[in-house]
Amino acid sequence: MRWSKALIPTLKEVPAEAEIVSHKLMLKAGLIRKVASGLYNFLPLGFKVYHKVEKIIREEMDKAGALEILMPIMTPAELWMETGRWNLYGKELVRVKDRANREYALGPTHEEVVTDLARTEIKSYRDMPKNFYQIRNKFRDEIRPRFGVMRCREFIMKDAYSFDRNEERAEESYKIMFEAYKRIFTRCGLDFRPVEADTGNIGGSFSHEFMVLANNGEEVIVNCPACGYAANREKAEGVSAFCGNDKEESKTPEKVSTPGQHTVEQVTAFLKKTPSELVKTLLYIADGKPVAALVKGDDELNEHKLKNFLKATELIMMTAEQVEAATKAPVGFAGPVNLAGMKIFADNAVMKMKNFVIGANEKDMHYINANFERDFKVNKFLDLRTAGEGDTCVKCGKVLTALRGIEVGHTFKLGLKYSKAMKAEFLDEDGKRKPMVMGCYGIGVTRIVGAAIEQGNDETGIIWPMALAPYQVIITALNYKDDKIKLLADSVYEEFKAAGLEVILDDRDESAGFKFKDAELVGIPLRVTVGNKAVNDGAFEINVRKTKEEFILKREELLSKIKGFVEKETAK
RNA sequence: CGGGGCAUAGCGCAGGUGGCUAGCGCGCCUGGUUCGGGACCAGGAGGUCCCCAGUUCAAAUCUGGGUGCCCCGACCA
Known part of the structure; x- marks a missing residue:
């Protein structure tokens, strides 16, 4: 190519909209231009890089035995209704109507469509394993698109779906994809790490995310340098550095006045205590039912963990009005004592605490020297807190560190979730009809372009890995x-x-x-x-x-x- | 969805107490001189001042409504 014949509109000044370095450089180097929020044109140079990524992905997917197909972007509502995701997916699903008023979703992912394909085309155990993939535009009406190509409303994803006759085979398929992913990101010249992850909207039994390590990453990875344990913060387990004071003598509970002290910091400072001596009570509505979650004052509740444990589809923190109705006190004084009509779940770290501070469900009042059983009951102790830097690794006992990452790939072991809902069955060797065991595997192709820049740049511009x-x-x-x-x-x-x-x-x-x-x-x-x-x-x-x-x-x-x-x- | 900010030439910005032809830098066009680290000189093109309404003799500027874009938050006990 001769530069004079190309279109490489480099800029001296970056449009004010760009915040992070990869976004700035993509605009400055003439790789992309914005069309609207979360929607971008890829210019020739940017598209060339995109193609390089795509080629590597396609080669490795083919090598791993996956079969490339092409599914429509516009997908009929009925398929989504079969799995319930027409409602569950919420506002993120871009919905359109045709002239006859039939409804469609612009595919944010294609589990329904492939499963529909599989249930008609895969009839026997002899037809499996099968892994179908495509590289296509995806649509997600993000709450807040940002960082240029990193979080877009329309983006290009490689999505693959495996179908197997049983769990063991499905795990093999999963491993094959896992290895293929490692090769893909290695070939792209990225410094990445696979981490354990929450399954989120897609569902299924377990999953890994592939994170490109970068300071501007949206995800936090909790990582153990000693044993290699690494997980997304949404999922990560860790043991709080403060291990409790359960050896202490039980003291007599006492209601104390804490006028105008709402936050953990205010209350504990007022009472001359530390946040780790307080148990905070967080009130939620889970699928319409109220629940209370207790975590140590200096810990953060991990809503994903609570939501997963409750198997809830919706978990929303109570509004101020709902809190008042439930506790008969304004926000800031909720506590587990005499909390009628709801189950109480507490984080494991709370279990070893004694003589702690809690809200009294009364305006301007807290209890000190509260204890379990004697003062209130907990329905179940479980891991509810958000793990972080400084925690102890649950695997090896060493200290955990935190890293930031950009999620460029995600693999899920889906199990029977979609095949059961959509009756994707096959005839097994024993003559019985069984649901197929599925896995699904995504890569954000356009996002990789941004992630590569986030990882390779200096004051003068982009530093591409040779492969991209x-x-x-x-x-x-x-x-x-x-x-x-x-x-x-x-x-x-x-x-x-x-x-x-x-x-x-x-x-x-x-x-x-x-x-x-x-x-x-x-x-x-x-x-x-x-x-x-x-x-x-x-x-x-x-x-x-x-x-x-x-x-x-x-x-x-x-x-x-x-x-x-x-x-x-x-x-x- | 809540909070904040911005909207003037392709990009970055100024102007704003209402007033005459709306400016500056970069970029762009023409001619010339340059040619190893974002050159110089001369000339030039380019604007629904986001949109709609109102106030006024007069609106980029004031008022109201709308739209778009960006940021932060959605962890409060």
């Missing part, structure tokens, strides 16, 4: 109007092209500095400068974007050295 770079080499022809330089630059360009290198020739009538800056911004891994030094002395300056190394090559060694470098840098 839109071009492997840029030939910067200084003063292309000069016939000698033009002739020489063209000959190098043609030679590289013929040798199969992905090369762009900067033949624009711009100053040297301008072209160097653009090459660095756009992040081409290798730059060959053709100027007077090349014409007069046969000295071609090579610049390595990533390391800022600089060296001089002779004309005849250019191709082989450059080619060697590209091959070495491309992860296999």
